[in-house]
Amino acid sequence: MLTEKERERYKRQMMLFGDEGQERLKNAHIFIAGAGGLGSPISFYLAVAGIGTLTVVDNDVVDQSNLNRQILHYDRDIGLKKTASAEEKLRAINPDITVKVIDATIDASNAHLLVGDADGIVDAMDNFTTRYILNDVAIDKNIPLFHGGIRGFYGQATTIIPKKTACLRCIFPHPPPKEMFPVVGVTPGFIGMVQATEVLKYLLGSGELLANRLFIWDGLRAHAEEIALERNPQCEVCGDKHNTNREMI
Amino acid sequence: MTVKVRFFARFRELFGGDIITDVPEGASFMGMIKEIAGMNREGYDAIFDDTGAFREFVILMKNGKRIDCANAVQTPVADGDEIAVFPPVAGG
Numbered sequence: 001m002l003t004e005k006e007r008e009r010y011k012r013q014m015m016l017f018g019d020e021g022q023e024r025l026k027n028a029h030i031f032i033a034g035a036g037g038l039g040s041p042i043s044f045y046l047a048v049a050g051i052g053t054l055t056v057v058d059n060d061v062v063d064q065s066n067l068n069r070q071i072l073h074y075d076r077d078i079g080l081k082k083t084a085s086a087e088e089k090l091r092a093i094n095p096d097i098t099v100k101v102i103d104a105t106i107d108a109s110n111a112h113l114l115v116g117d118a119d120g121i122v123d124a125m126d127n128f129t130t131r132y133i134l135n136d137v138a139i140d141k142n143i144p145l146f147h148g149g150i151r152g153f154y155g156q157a158t159t160i161i162p163k164k165t166a167c168l169r170c171i172f173p174h175p176p177p178k179e180m181f182p183v184v185g186v187t188p189g190f191i192g193m194v195q196a197t198e199v200l201k202y203l204l205g206s207g208e209l210l211a212n213r214l215f216i217w218d219g220l221r222a223h224a225e226e227i228a229l230e231r232n233p234q235c236e237v238c239g240d241k242h243n244t245n246r247e248m249i
Numbered sequence: 250m251t252v253k254v255r256f257f258a259r260f261r262e263l264f265g266g267d268i269i270t271d272v273p274e275g276a277s278f279m280g281m282i283k284e285i286a287g288m289n290r291e292g293y294d295a296i297f298d299d300t301g302a303f304r305e306f307v308i309l310m311k312n313g314k315r316i317d318c319a320n321a322v323q324t325p326v327a328d329g330d331e332i333a334v335f336p337p338v339a340g341g
Contacts, residue, residue, distance in 0.1 A: 036341055038341040123341075124341050125341050126339065126340050128337070128339055148341065149337060149338040149341060150340045151259065152262075154257065154338055172306070173305075174305040174306040175306060175339065176336045176337050177306070179339075181338075181339065188340075188341065216257060216335075218257070218261070221266070227333065228313050228314070
């Protein structure tokens with residue numbers, strides 16, 4: 001049940017999706033992998049939207065060079081763990097939700113446990129190694145993975161629904177080379193908002209998800225487009241062979 | 250025949266945006282991209298490896314459909330085709 005305070009806080013968005021929609025958000029648990037450029041705007045907006053439980057995982061410390069884009073962290077936070085900084089900001093911006101932070105490096109051995117009973121995983125990572133692990137967990141747990149990636153003024157996003165859409169491995173079988181990528185804060189801000197919107201739509205059951213669609217954004221040209229995607233039946237993660245093996249086990 | 254080639258992300262920085270190119274009948278996907286990429290050494294090296302094969306992370310699309318890099322040699326292009334060549338972006 002929503003409290004009177006919550007009804008007032010969410011009044012303007014409940015004009016869109018009513019008590020039922022707001023209850024759905026309140027009862028949801030979203031796992032946000034990363035409290036950096038993408039994770040900052042995503043966690044802020046999911047917090048103010050009233051997602052009942054947010055788990056934010058990061059292993060890093062706030063650095064001066066993060067502050068052009070990682071808006072969860074302030075100048076005064078330099079040297080603090082990003083999880084501590086994120087927890088403070090998210091609790092301050094919405095004390096009516098539960099914020100859990102975990103200072104950890106996501107790897108294949110702990111990812112299942114970290115994600116726990118979350119209803120969806122937000123990919124706010126900066127590398128494909130961890131993204132592939134999150135993809136595996138999403139497929140195993142049959143929960144969506146909200147993917148985003150950025151470089152410079154350019155970004156991409158898609159929503160992966162296990163058994164229904166191409167998974168991250170189907171779409172990107174091989175990662176791009178590692179690099180110190182250039183970035184200006186507006187790009188993760190923009191792509192993060194696409195991902196956060198996808199989370200809300202998924203939880204509310206409304207609209208049309210970026211399912212089997214890769215959204216690509218060129219900020220320099222202010223041009224967005226999308227590319228149709230399809231599952232790869234031979235995919236090593238979600239392909240038919242893999243699923244058959246899993247069913248036999 | 251005329252084909253439109255669209256580069257994205259880092260490839261767009263190296264080649265510019267959309268390239269409209271005239272290609273001979275029977276041209277292959279691979280041959281056409283190599284010819285365009287040959288205009289820019291850094292761009293060529295970003296897309297192709299030392300053996301002249303597409304780097305494995307490169308994503309190729311023809312008229313919105315994915316083309317496997319391994320099949321790019323055999324895949325013909327036709328008048329009016331729209332080709333997209335792009336790398337995934339990894340930052341976050």
